[in-house]
Amino acid sequence: MGAVLFGAATYIGNSPNFMIKAIAEQHKVHTPSFVGFVIKFSVPILLPVLLLVCWLTLRG
Numbered sequence: 001m002g003a004v005l006f007g008a009a010t011y012i013g014n015s016p017n018f019m020i021k022a023i024a025e026q027h028k029v030h031t032p033s034f035v036g037f038v039i040k041f042s043v044p045i046l047l048p049v050l051l052l053v054c055w056l057t058l059r060g
Contacts (some may be wrong), residue, residue, distance in 0.1 A: 010034065011034060
């Protein structure tokens with residue numbers, strides 16, 4: 001479940017994220033680094049969503 005829901009947590013784990021990063025860099029738009037992406041987007045947004053979905057689907 002974590003692998004499916006948290007695949008968007010990195011550029012590498014999600015092809016659309018990697019494609020958007022490549023297109024943005026081609027057009028000289030600043031994109032966050034790998035660690036910056038994880039800190040700015042993955043932890044504050046995706047981690048709570050993962051926990052919520054796990055709680056909703058796995059509660060007894």
